[in-house]
Amino acid sequence: MKQYLELLKDVIENGAQKGDRTGTGTKAVFGRQFRHNLADGFPLLTTKKLHFKSIANELIWMLNGGTNTKWLNEHGVTIWDEWATEDGDLGPIYGAQWTAWPTKDGGKINQIDYMIDCLKNNPNSRRILFHGWNTEYLPDEKMSPQENVKNGRQALAVCHLLYQAFVADGHLSMQLYIRSSDVFLGLPYNTAALALLTHMLAQQCDLIPHEIIVSLGDTHAYSNHMAQIETQLQREPKKLPQLIIKRKPESIYGYNFEDFEIVNYDAHPSIKAPVAI
Ligand SMILES: Nc1nc(=O)c2c([nH]1)NC[C@@H]1CN(c3ccc(C(=O)N[C@@H](CCC(=O)O)C(=O)O)cc3)CN21
Ligand SMILES: O=c1ccn([C@H]2C[C@H](O)[C@@H](COP(=O)(O)O)O2)c(=O)[nH]1
16 A cells, blocks of 8 residues: 555645644645555555454444444444444434435435445446435534534534445446545545445445545644654555455345455554544
């Protein structure tokens, strides 16, 4: 993942100093893109060890409509705890918009079903996408995540918001638009989750996973991540691991963490960093 290290360098060298909602302060650039061919390995960072269990379980949770941290906690994932109410509620975030987009007559639309149907039956379509930006449920930036949830809003406005698929010659590529990207903590998770989703969709729809493309809006490094980023930039990237999916579940909703195996993951040690809330 040389592209990732180049992006970190770009943000540090070219980023403008910006204040932000969390009060932490960032260096930020706007509008960047990188791509990765999945035939070259699974894009799990090697310049710091990532907790793949958190990444896979978060994706499984979202695909199944999860919006409460209880399920995540039961599966060893704590990355959403700071934003949840005491009941674990995060409001209508990703899982709700992906699988139960509310309609004007009180119904729900499952965008993931639509995606699978299109990939199987109309792969030439230029409309194979799903997205989470539902303005009706956006949080008020001046209120805490928990207050927003109590008002029926999202704890945090969705960041990875638009997923589009492209099929050619039996190969599946996916592009993700991230409006706001925490390059040190969030981006490695979002990139690996996009790759995992591409493998799962490909398996379900009998396609070959091909390229992932990540397009970024506000691409920022938090001021309290600078030393960690320096450490990472001094490390030499290693060979990427591979993903093995051990079973083909009956649907995209049927995956468990145990269905995945990351082999030959040789990474530098993890690097701790505070998350901006
Ligand atoms: N400021 C900020 N950055 C984010 O990346 C982010 C948010 N907020 N809010 C919502 C989610 C939660 N995400 C998170 C939150 C924490 C870690 C984190 O601390 N990761 C540690 C390991 C923790 C673990 O997996 O158990 C790491 O070293 O990567 C990563 C992504 C991504 N999102
Ligand atoms: O999947 C995610 C979720 C969140 N982030 C980061 C991006 C920002 O640093 C914050 C969100 O703050 P906003 O003020 O709403 O932009 O969380 C991420 O990188 N990836």
